Amino acid sequence: MAGFSGETRLNARAQRLLKALVELYIRSGQPVGSRTLAREAGLDVSPATIRNVMADLEDAGFICSPHTSAGRVPTDLGYRFFVDSLLTVQPLTEMDIDRLRVQLERDGAATELVDKASSLLSGLTRLAGVVTLPRRNYGTLRHVEFLPLSEGRVLAILVLNEHDVQNRVIQTEREYSAAELQQLSNFLSSEFAGREVGSVRELLLAQMNADREQMDSLMRSVIDVAQRLFADDTDDDEDYVIAGETNLMTFSELSDVDKLKELFDAFERKRDLLHLLDRCLSADGVQIFIGEESGYEIFDGVSLVTSSYRAEGEVLGVLGVIGPTRMDYDRVIPIVDVTARLLGHALNPNH
Template sequence: MSDERRLEVLRAIVQDYVATSEPVGSKALLERHQLGVSAATIRNDMAALEDAGLISAPHTSAGRVPTDAGYRIFVDRLSQVRPLSATQRRAIETFLRQSVDLDDIVERTARLLAMLTNQAAVMQYPSLRRSRVRHIELVPVAEGRLSLVVILDSGRIEQRLVSVASADDERLVQTLRARVNEVSGARLLTEAAAAMTELGAEFEPGQRADVDTIVATIAAVFAEDREERVVLAGTANLARAGLRDDAGLSVSRVLEALEEHVVLMRLISTRDDDPTHEVTVRIGAENDFAGLESTSLVTTAYGSDAVATLGVLGPTRMDYPQTMANVRAVARYVSELLEQ
């Protein structure tokens, strides 16, 4: 038996099962696909696929459905991710470019992914640990007070008020603004904080106390330990998908798992750090979380330095090529938006 033909049969079974949600028989395969062999040969190939653990019979019917291992082979053998149409690309870009700030970008992205894929979408806020400094602004706002604005490449903006006696010294403020940007620009936050520690020594003795106060405030912004946040959208899509696990349990187990913030954070954070930002697919039991054994997770990193992750969660019976294409395209547009 040809291994290549066996893979073609598996591919056809996956495609038909995704499209119909019904077990696939040899007769249906012959009617829907140009496989170029007899019904007997197809039945033999299906028997071999079943022996290999790639398809299984859900009940006494003649039809077969893919197993997790079968989906894994199907995904790994995809020659290319299905491209999006020009209309789809324009719709994604238009919707995301209406965002007004980082919170809006994250909320819109999650809703968009849920709508595009008809799955549950999850998006992690940019991680401070991976963020780099884009710009630091110092603006006098009142006598003895400066407004400190820290802008990160992940889109985060942090603002603080700093009380210093020399806030009205325009020359000092301009010089310090230039120096903090010079030593911190494009650096990771920990690197930027370290690079600013000796800046006070560059200024006149009477100015050093205020410079140290400002630098310490910037360093404190960099060092703040914020709880990582994740946004979830489209959970109703899971109910409509009719999820069932091996025990016949309903979608409630999946929703209960997703309600746990710790589980959600671990789920979206568990990925390989891939600088190429390739899409990662975890299928069925590859999701090592109770309640999610009947689902697949499709994720990718976004941001120039993979600052965080976004993706979708749905039944193992999902349209993998289209889902992967949507996740990759949205991540690319979000990355471009954050870099502007």
Template sequence: MKKNAKGGPVVELSERSREVFRQIVETYVETGEPVGSRTLSRRLSNSLSPATIRNVMADLEEAGLLFAPHTSAGRMPTEAGMRLFVNGLLEIGQLGGNEQKRIEELCRAAGKSREQALEEAISMLSGLARCAGLVLAPKTQSQLRHIEFVLLNPGRALVVIVTADGQVENRVVEVPRDLPPSALVEATNFLNARLTGRTLNEARDALLAELEKDRSQLNELTGKVVEAGLATWAGGDKGGSLIVRGQSHLLEDVTAVTDLERIRVLFDALETKEQLVRLLDLTNNAEGIQIFIGAENELFSHSGCSMIVAPYHNSQEQIIGAIGVIGPTRINYARIIPLVDYTSKVIGRLIG
């Protein structure tokens, strides 16, 4: 079978097959249940008999677009079928003026810091879409004014950064469990003596080179604190920090123990976040909405989930991050795609 640019099947359907298939997918998205021929005959505008519909469904199943979860059950779309639907048959809805206004108000209601705005936006998007929300935040590009480490408990410290334009942001980092408080003071003094007037990336490159060249200025534990703080903030090779909110929404669609296990696997993956950051980084090479369905990506291969994500831009039209949602493969694409798209544009205007 031929493949299209996104790896899905290229299937030529008759007008009747297209309508039957579209109704099956839309009904499945609404109910989450297999769709039978009698249900379809009531929904279809043209008067097709259940027998004719069953023949069309059999052809669609042979084409790899439908499957029957049980011998006597109706049909459900496969992941290939969902991809075909999203690419070619989906009618995307439009956000009304009131919805657009609400999104803008909720995003603007956050505090002044970039991270507060992003957290507010992703929590809002998660609630509206009833999915887990995620955002890849851009690296801090402003020059730095001050950095400080505060011990929270053994093995964890808070890094507080103040930029030259007055933004205050913080992260929790892992540190050696036997770290004495004096090491945090020493790390704070070491960094503040060297970072003024530099961006985070500039400070990170210069300081790591200095640490490598002459570690005699710091003991080993303090050096680890400096490296942990800088790596967390600069994002290493991963481009930025990841915020995930609303994971509990993924549990709303759980109907069996096997579903729960699949979602647990996804929760573990979200916890590590590494694959997700790589996935979001793909948006740097593509404009507009990106849709990943099920096993099309390794992250979702065992969880039966999909991700809808869009990049957001700064005032120079450069992609600086991405925002989106994760939900079951039967999420309401027609509603959520414009939600994600509009939110990404609002965020770009607010923090870009």
């Protein structure tokens, strides 16, 4: 059989063998030999032909041979070709979707829903589930309260949508008394209740650009406090909830103590994983990072399957599943996709 490179299209026989090899390895975690592969692929070809195809796949970088075995395992490139071209996704049944929908019904704060979603992702996939918290300034403002703290700091308590209560500490230009803050609270609550938080910020920016000399002291105070409260958060550190990290210990390729410690440290630090998840915010549909594709050495040997979740077309955050590159992509992808849709629906204040 003629060889092929990673840039050329694999012929039908090579694709069939690669698909069978990846599926076998995902199930067993053991390197796949040519005899096992021939039996699994159901091809009526000689063992020599199988060996030749495997040699070509190895030369092209789709599979490799571990030192301790004559069998082959998929590389990151092999998994990528499998996911992009060979995978048959198993859609969730209506019963599965209904179960998820019931468990993600909105009956509390957004943070409770995020906790539920991460636990559901972990439980359904037996991997680690991760969900970023919804963007801070999404939703409808219901009420604002302020409490004075020390050194010009103010505790702001926001009620958003029907359920969400958020606490934020802001730094103001001067000290405010409890009476002044109550006056500011009354003004903001009466003027902006029922408005989208993003539009409140735009209205305040417009006021800031007006002639400050014509503003009364109340309005100047409102702008001082509120512009900090409703400031654009795009540079703030977002946060996430992760569940099921210990599931990763059950996979032999991740069971090395040092590897696990580094991975758990990365979850704790959050920075690298957040940067990776941020790359999914603007993408449509399910995104998959396989091993070295993440750009972070700590995630070598690990795959992330992610999707942004949205309400009324606006991206609120990202959720996904973290596991070894040897994961059941056909099951995991639809679970991530459906969970993202249901979480976005549950967080929609108008649903």
